[in-house]
Every structure is written in C-alpha cells, then in structure tokens.
Amino acid sequence: MEADETFREMDEIRRRGRRSNAPTMIDVARGAGVSIATVSAFLNGTSNVSPELTQRIEAAIATIGYERNAIARSLKTGATHTIGLTVADIRNPFFTDVVATIQNVLGRAGFAVMLCSSDEDTAKQDEQIKLLLERMVDGLIIAPAGEDEVMRRLVKSTRKPVVLIDRMIEGLGVDAVLLDNTEAVSEAVRYLTGLGHRRIGYISGTPNTTTGRDRLEGYRRALAAAGIVLDPSLIRDGRFREADGYRAAMQLMTLPERPTALFSANNLMVIGAMRAIRDLGLTCPADISVASMDDFVWADIFGPRLTTVAQPVEAIGEQAARLLLDRLAGNAPPEPKVLTLRGRLMIRNSCAPLTVSQSA
Numbered sequence: 128m129e130a131d132e133t134f135r136e137m138d139e140i141r142r143r144g145r146r147s148n149a150p151t152m153i154d155v156a157r158g159a160g161v162s163i164a165t166v167s168a169f170l171n172g173t174s175n176v177s178p179e180l181t182q183r184i185e186a187a188i189a190t191i192g193y194e195r196n197a198i199a200r201s202l203k204t205g206a207t208h209t210i211g212l213t214v215a216d217i218r219n220p221f222f223t224d225v226v227a228t229i230q231n232v233l234g235r236a237g238f239a240v241m242l243c244s245s246d247e248d249t250a251k252q253d254e255q256i257k258l259l260l261e262r263m264v265d266g267l268i269i270a271p272a273g274e275d276e277v278m279r280r281l282v283k284s285t286r287k288p289v290v291l292i293d294r295m296i297e298g299l300g301v302d303a304v305l306l307d308n309t310e311a312v313s314e315a316v317r318y319l320t321g322l323g324h325r326r327i328g329y330i331s332g333t334p335n336t337t338t339g340r341d342r343l344e345g346y347r348r349a350l351a352a353a354g355i356v357l358d359p360s361l362i363r364d365g366r367f368r369e370a371d372g373y374r375a376a377m378q379l380m381t382l383p384e385r386p387t388a389l390f391s392a393n394n395l396m397v398i399g400a401m402r403a404i405r406d407l408g409l410t411c412p413a414d415i416s417v418a419s420m421d422d423f424v425w426a427d428i429f430g431p432r433l434t435t436v437a438q439p440v441e442a443i444g445e446q447a448a449r450l451l452l453d454r455l456a457g458n459a460p461p462e463p464k465v466l467t468l469r470g471r472l473m474i475r476n477s478c479a480p481l482t483v484s485q486s487a
Contacts, residue, residue, distance in 0.1 A: 150192055154191050155193050158187030158191055159187040165184070169181060207262075208238050208239065210241070210264055211243070211262070211264035211267045212226065212241065213255045213267075214242075215336075216367065219395055219421075220423040221394060225444040226444070228441045229447060232445050238265070238452075243255040246272075248272055249272045249277075249278065264287065266287050266288040266451045268448070268451060269282075269290070270294060271294045283300075289301040289302070290303065290447045290454075292447045302447075302450045304446045305337075305468070306338075306443070306467070306470055307470070308341035308342045309342070311345065311438075311470035312344075312349070312436070313346070313352075314345075315434070316345065316346050318474070320352075320355065323480050324386075324481050325387075326358070326387050328363070328385075328386035329362045329389075330391045330392060330400060331362055331363065339367070343362070360382065361382075363375035363379055368399075372395060372399030374403075376404065380407055380409065387485045388415065390418050393420050394435070396419070397435075398425075400417065400419075411477055413479070416478040419436070421436065422437035423435075427475065429477070434477045436471065437472075437473050439471075442468055443468060
C-alpha cells in the first residue's frame, strides 16, 4: 500500500515537471517490480543488488529504453567515472598508441576518457587541464607539453589523482610512468659510434621538457664514452615536430663539414629529416646513417627500414591507467610512485659503417 502511494506521488511529480516522454527510474522500477530505491542502488552502485533483481532491472531498462543520466548520477555520487587525458601531440604515433592502451584499461574498469591534445603548447595544455577539472573528471593523466607555473598550481591544488606519462615535472608529488630516456638515446648513439661515426648530428626535442633534456644528455654521454668532443654545431632543435625536424636536418646536412650520421629525438622529427635527405639528393645509409627514438609502424616499411629505439608503449599506457585506478580505489601508498621503463634498440638497415669517402 505504501509503495503504491509512493508511485502515485512520483507520477504526479512527473506529470507536473517532465519536459519529455523519456522513461524514468519510476518506469524502470514499475517494469521490474521493485522499489525506486533498488533501481537507484543498481544504477549508482551504492549497494549490492541481488542477481535476480539485477536481471529484472536490466530487462526493464532494455524493454522501456531507459537512458541513464550520467550527469545526475555524478552530482549524487560525486564521481563521473570519467578520466581526463591530455597528451602533447595526438598526431605523434607514440601518443596515439599509449592513448589506445589507456582507453582499453580504463574502459574495462568502467571509466570513459576525455581526450585533449595540447600540440606542444603549454598555454593550451593549461586551458585543457582547467576544462577537464571543470567537467568533474575523477582523475587526470597528463603527458606534459612543458613546465609552467599555471600547470603546477592546477595540479597541486586539485584533490583528484594525477599521473604523468612520458615527461616528468619535479616537485608535483604525483605518480608517473616514464622511459629511461638518457640510457635509450645513449645506447643508440653508442651503436652509431660503434659503426665508426664521429660526426653525429643530433635533432633535439623541446628543451623545456625532461624528455628533451634527458635524451640530449644521453647523446652527450655516448659521445663522451667514445672519446668524441661535443660539437655544439651538430645539435639542432627540432621541437618534437616534423616540420622542425626537416629544418634541423637541412641545417645539419648543409654544413661545410656535414655529419655522417643523424640521430632524431623522436619519430616525427625523423620523418622530417628523411624528407630533407631526399630533397638534398642524398641517400640513406650510403651518404648518411639515420637512427631515431620511437619505433612506429612505418619504420619497418621505410626505404631504408629505420633503426629506432622502441618504447614499451603498451606497458606505459597500462601502468599509467592502473596507477590511477589504484589511487581512485584507495589502494596506493601515500608517497608518489614513479615507474621507469627501458627502451629496446631495433637495428634495421638505415645505418651503415663509416666509409673512407665519408671520413675524408
């Protein structure tokens, strides 16, 4: 009797206030033969609902075409089951692959992803982080475009869990999943020095990122290990972009004494470098050996097939997503966790031993 009275009162409210004919929780409850409180508990996950009642509720939802109101649910529970993800450049295959893994892991855990790309622009990055926080995301995964005070303030002031990927920002006190960039580049450049190359051009990434700085340090260490004096004229800033990689390679390859090998600090810049080599009428590896950070699907079908350092993209994405899920579930220790993974040198045929004509 009390339940019937409740339904009558709710029907009256619905008749007065509904703006459409969309089914409501009341309709679901009536169709399933359960209370509104049981439907609410099922939809919001606030308490356990028996398998038998769950089946009846799901059948009623399917029959009447009820659509769950995620916004209303989030206002009640304080959780949106949405994660904000901003990367430095979605056109970069590295970030594309990492994003795909993050979405898969979070999707299996019942979370949606709001994706932004900052285009290596810190101002755009800051606006995106503000937007994501305004949209009440439950947490953030960030591949920083760079360091600035606005980003620091936003990350430090939010109570949401934050995980950094690819690039570190010291002093934020958040979890991170990174590559050992210094060792990755050092290994690749040591491979070039082992082939006899001593004039090795380096196309660097954005210097205001730890990735850019650490990869340049790897280049320096490899030269020092081979007893090669660093020549600043062989270093050009490619800003992690294809067009800038092209410009940097053109500058290096038109020096009075050009390098015999090139190393690019990411995959987009090496594409620009290969275009520059072609436009200058040179061939790789006969005239210039080329190696790069970041393996990508085209590297193995280039002519020549590119020697690269492969990052464990799936592991990076999966570990970042799981660190965030652990924070959300309260299963992580209070101190931040930083995971550093290793790259793998993929030797193909874009590099060749130094020839007598090149060393002349």
